[in-house]
Amino acid sequence: MSTFYFIAFLSVFFSILVITAKNPVHSILYLILTFFTFTVHYILMNAQFLAVVNFIVYMGAILVLFLYTLMLINLNKESEPRKSNLVKIVGVIAGACFLAVIVAATKTLGTSQPVVLNNPGLGLVKNLGKILFNEYLLPFEISSVLLLSAMVGAVLLATKDTKTA
Amino acid sequence: MDKYIWLIPILPLAGFIINGIGRNTLSKAVVGFIGSLMVLISFGISVAVFFQVKAAGSEFHGFNVSLFNWFSAGSVKISFSFLIDQLSAIMLLIITGVGFLIHLYSVGYMKDDAGFAKFFAYLNLFIFFMLLLVMGSNYLIMFIGWEGVGLCSYLLIGFWYTNPDYADAAKKAFIMNRIGDLGFIIAIFLIMVVFGSANFADVFKLASTKDFASAPFTLITILLFVGAVGKSAQLPLFTWLPDAMAGPTPVSALIHAATMVTAGVYMIARSNILFTLAPVTMHIVAVVGLTTAVIAALIALTQTDIKKVLAYSTVSQLGYMFLGLGVGAYTGAFFHVLTHAFFKALLFLGAGSVIHAMSNEQDMRNMGGLKGKLKITFITMLIGTLAISGIPPFAGFFSKDEILAHTFMHSTPMYVIGVITAMFTAFYMFRMLFLTFYGKFRGTHEQEHHLHESPPSMTIPLVVLAILSIVGGFIGRPESLGGHHWLEHFLAPVFAKSAPLLVTPELSNSTEITLMCISVGAAVLAILYAYFKYIKNAHVPVTDTEERPALVDISYHKFYIDELYDTIIRKPLDALSVFFYKVIDKMGIDGIVNGLGRGTVDASKGLRLLQTGNVGFYIFMMVVGIISILMYILFKA
Amino acid sequence: METLTKTIQGVPLNHYILLCSIIFSIGVIGVLIRRNAIVIFMSVELMLNSVNLLLTAFSVYRGDATGQVFVFFVMALAAAEVAVGLAIIVMIYRNTNSVDINVLNRLKW
Numbered sequence: 001m002s003t004f005y006f007i008a009f010l011s012v013f014f015s016i017l018v019i020t021a022k023n024p025v026h027s028i029l030y031l032i033l034t035f036f037t038f039t040v041h042y043i044l045m046n047a048q049f050l051a052v053v054n055f056i057v058y059m060g061a062i063l064v065l066f067l068y069t070l071m072l073i074n075l076n077k078e079s080e081p082r083k084s085n086l087v088k089i090v091g092v093i094a095g096a097c098f099l100a101v102i103v104a105a106t107k108t109l110g111t112s113q114p115v116v117l118n119n120p121g122l123g124l125v126k127n128l129g130k131i132l133f134n135e136y137l138l139p140f141e142i143s144s145v146l147l148l149s150a151m152v153g154a155v156l157l158a159t160k161d162t163k164t165a
Numbered sequence: 166m167d168k169y170i171w172l173i174p175i176l177p178l179a180g181f182i183i184n185g186i187g188r189n190t191l192s193k194a195v196v197g198f199i200g201s202l203m204v205l206i207s208f209g210i211s212v213a214v215f216f217q218v219k220a221a222g223s224e225f226h227g228f229n230v231s232l233f234n235w236f237s238a239g240s241v242k243i244s245f246s247f248l249i250d251q252l253s254a255i256m257l258l259i260i261t262g263v264g265f266l267i268h269l270y271s272v273g274y275m276k277d278d279a280g281f282a283k284f285f286a287y288l289n290l291f292i293f294f295m296l297l298l299v300m301g302s303n304y305l306i307m308f309i310g311w312e313g314v315g316l317c318s319y320l321l322i323g324f325w326y327t328n329p330d331y332a333d334a335a336k337k338a339f340i341m342n343r344i345g346d347l348g349f350i351i352a353i354f355l356i357m358v359v360f361g362s363a364n365f366a367d368v369f370k371l372a373s374t375k376d377f378a379s380a381p382f383t384l385i386t387i388l389l390f391v392g393a394v395g396k397s398a399q400l401p402l403f404t405w406l407p408d409a410m411a412g413p414t415p416v417s418a419l420i421h422a423a424t425m426v427t428a429g430v431y432m433i434a435r436s437n438i439l440f441t442l443a444p445v446t447m448h449i450v451a452v453v454g455l456t457t458a459v460i461a462a463l464i465a466l467t468q469t470d471i472k473k474v475l476a477y478s479t480v481s482q483l484g485y486m487f488l489g490l491g492v493g494a495y496t497g498a499f500f501h502v503l504t505h506a507f508f509k510a511l512l513f514l515g516a517g518s519v520i521h522a523m524s525n526e527q528d529m530r531n532m533g534g535l536k537g538k539l540k541i542t543f544i545t546m547l548i549g550t551l552a553i554s555g556i557p558p559f560a561g562f563f564s565k566d567e568i569l570a571h572t573f574m575h576s577t578p579m580y581v582i583g584v585i586t587a588m589f590t591a592f593y594m595f596r597m598l599f600l601t602f603y604g605k606f607r608g609t610h611e612q613e614h615h616l617h618e619s620p621p622s623m624t625i626p627l628v629v630l631a632i633l634s635i636v637g638g639f640i641g642r643p644e645s646l647g648g649h650h651w652l653e654h655f656l657a658p659v660f661a662k663s664a665p666l667l668v669t670p671e672l673s674n675s676t677e678i679t680l681m682c683i684s685v686g687a688a689v690l691a692i693l694y695a696y697f698k699y700i701k702n703a704h705v706p707v708t709d710t711e712e713r714p715a716l717v718d719i720s721y722h723k724f725y726i727d728e729l730y731d732t733i734i735r736k737p738l739d740a741l742s743v744f745f746y747k748v749i750d751k752m753g754i755d756g757i758v759n760g761l762g763r764g765t766v767d768a769s770k771g772l773r774l775l776q777t778g779n780v781g782f783y784i785f786m787m788v789v790g791i792i793s794i795l796m797y798i799l800f801k802a
Numbered sequence: 803m804e805t806l807t808k809t810i811q812g813v814p815l816n817h818y819i820l821l822c823s824i825i826f827s828i829g830v831i832g833v834l835i836r837r838n839a840i841v842i843f844m845s846v847e848l849m850l851n852s853v854n855l856l857l858t859a860f861s862v863y864r865g866d867a868t869g870q871v872f873v874f875f876v877m878a879l880a881a882a883e884v885a886v887g888l889a890i891i892v893m894i895y896r897n898t899n900s901v902d903i904n905v906l907n908r909l910k911w
Contacts (some may be wrong), residue, residue: 095834
């Protein structure tokens with residue numbers, strides 16, 4: 001139980017660092033840490049498949065992609081022009097309002113039952129695979145098309161436009 | 166015989182098609198020959214049909230010749246069929262007979278016209294539609310003919326369409342006819358709704374049964390009468406007929422005197438049972454007819470255009486026919502249609518002959534003294550004039566007196582007005598005759614040099630019509646004059662249903678003869694007055710620029726009826742149109758449309774300032790929006 | 803494994819919701835206060851992940867694996883989104899020599 005709160009604290013802590021770090025590279029590194037705590041959350045809930053996917057896809061692929069991009073455009077210096085303090089305060093207030101609304105909404109639900117893992121095999125690959133390839137076969141196939149088109153799109157966008165350039 | 170009946174209307178149609186297609190290739194002789202021949206054959210068949218009908222006796226109620234089913238919708242079945250009975254048999258004779266004579270006349274009259282073939286094509290088409298009108302066995306076939314003759318009338322009035330006045334006259338005739346046609350078509354719908362059929366036989370059979378005692382006869386007949394008013398140029402829609410004289414003279418004779426304008430009378434005579442069942446309408450018909458007769462006669466008194474005099478005379482005579490219909494003298498009215506067809510066609514053709522001789526001069530003030538030069542024309546026109554004036558033993562006397570006798574039984578004041586109108590008729594007709602044929606020649610020297618009698622193709626129809634105008638009346642010689650009124654007995658089956666409903670006090674022979682003497686005396690008086698005024702005193706109507714006495718002026722200007730219509734109908738309509746155009750359309754509709762466009766543009770101009778283009782601002786607004794929505798959902802619950 | 807999963811026993815669902823809301827809000831704030839397009843993008847990823855976590859928590863809570871399948875799809879979507887998004891950022895940088903979103907103020911009229 002206390003493990004959860006500790007990990008939760010780490011998640012919040014690192015995510016705050018993500019948005020406050022001046023150097024974008026640091027931001028990415030903190031983001032990796034945040035995602036790592038998320039992976040731990042998944043493991044705590046015995047969602048093994050998601051934990052692995054999160055670890056490999058997010059931390060391994062997506063965030064590396066971020067780093068590559070940063071490297072490509074050579075923006076590792078702390079040269080980001082700062083927003084004015086007023087904008088920051090307004091932004092924080094807006095975010096806080098958002099949080100307050102959601103918390104208030106959660107409060108109206110009243111006290112909740114504890115999360116109990118009744119079926120330990122719920123998040124295992126075997127179980128998820130059965131569901132994925134039975135009920136969700138079509139969305140699964142369509143998502144492959146989505147990924148393909150995203151790939152084509154990314155290549156198309158990132159290629160130098162020979163006509164204008 | 167009924168196997169060949171369909172040939173009667175088809176032959177003129179064939180003539181129209183042949184002449185219409187070959188108008189540029191066929192020679193004038195061929196065109197004239199085809200056009201006339203087709204009508205002549207039709208006439209021949211019509212004569213055979215007539216004798217067949219005559220032989221069938223008084224119990225014969227006509228036979229139906231069904232050609233094909235035109236259309237059927239639900240329970241309504243309309244077949245394309247012809248009804249041949251006594252009434253239509255006589256109409257067939259008039260149309261094809263007079264029609265043939267006028268075709269013959271046109272060969273001579275139109276020989277120098279560039280549109281010769283077109284003219285004959287139109288004439289044939291007219292004959293076709295007119296035959297359809299009288300042969301139709303239901304109101305819809307009648308309506309086809311009704312509209313068709315209106316179309317031909319329009320085409321032929323505007324025959325010389327290069328003259329804008331003539332084209333306008335054609336449009337006027339067409340539009341005025343439309344007003345009447347609207348009434349007619351509503352009446353047809355009403356008949357179909359009430360009786361479930363447009364067939365003459367069915368409708369008339371049902372109408373006299375008790376089941377339909379409460380049917381809206383008055384409404385139906387008034388609407389039918391509106392149609393007749395338009396087609397037969399009665400008040401208040403008569404102004405198109407005088408203007409219709411813009412067409413070639415044979416057209417005036419055929420369409421605007423002998424046949425088409427009597428279609429209204431035919432239609433009412435055909436629907437006689439409906440009218441008999443609606444006494445209110447009968448009164449209206451009588452009053453409208455009488456008023457038209459008087460007003461048209463008054464206008465005719467001072468006209469100087471020879472064709473205009475005849476046109477107003479036609480309107481006046483049509484008024485007589487409607488008076489006859491209104492007082493229940495269906496036979497008399499139809500008798501007048503018959504005799505009028507003879508003598509009015511004769512008068513028009515005679516006038517055409519005069520105009521032909523005078524090199525297209527129509528103003529009587531420039532004529533005079535033509536008696537010696539145009540002998541045949543003069544004699545035939547004299548006969549026609551005597552006939553229309555009601556001098557015995559010419560045709561007009563018998564028919565007019567029958568109408569007047571019935572009017573006398575109906576109402577004495579109406580009779581008096583009728584006799585006065587007859588006096589006017591005699592006066593203006595003899596005025597026309599005297600101004601044209603007597604006195605000194607008043608035209609130009611060139612015209613005098615050109616004066617000549619018309620060719621035989623024109624004089625033969627004149628002679629034939631003159632003979633008919635003399636003897637035509639004897640088919641309706643009343644018993645008081647030793648006849649037995651053959652026409653009345655012949656037509657009796659047509660009016661059989663109405664006869665018991667019309668309670669007419671029998672008129673004794675002596676009264677009838679007295680009435681005849683009165684009207685003949687009045688006519689003779691009028692002729693004598695005309696004689697003294699225009700021959701003894703050689704009075705000539707003043708030119709347009711000179712002052713006229715007030716009453717003459719009003720009459721000369723046709724009671725300013727055209728001007729009146731212009732003021733009370735056309736101008737307000739124009740003003741209304743301008744109002745709709747300028748205010749409703751330009752300001753209202755255009756204003757709304759343009760205003761919407763302009764408003765959108767202006768609003769967009771203001772709203773686009775909200776778009777700073779700053780992505781950060783957009784994100785911020787998005788968050789604010791999400792928060793707002795969440796709060797709304799939260800606090801709503 | 804069993805002992806590991808025992809550690810979450812007794813954590814109320816509301817606390818999961820709270821945690822995810824906080825992280826989501828942090829993402830929102832990050833989007834609002836940063837001008838670097840890449841950092842904003844990372845904040846968006848943060849939001850996506852917080853939702854993923856919550857979906858998983860619900861899935862476990864209700865014993866229904868559908869939630870986890872959905873997370874899988876969200877991840878696939880996120881991968882696609884990141885690929886295209888980063889490509890766009892690269893292109894923007896190439897055109898404007900900056901990833902500052904305030905430079906992108908031509909998005910009007």
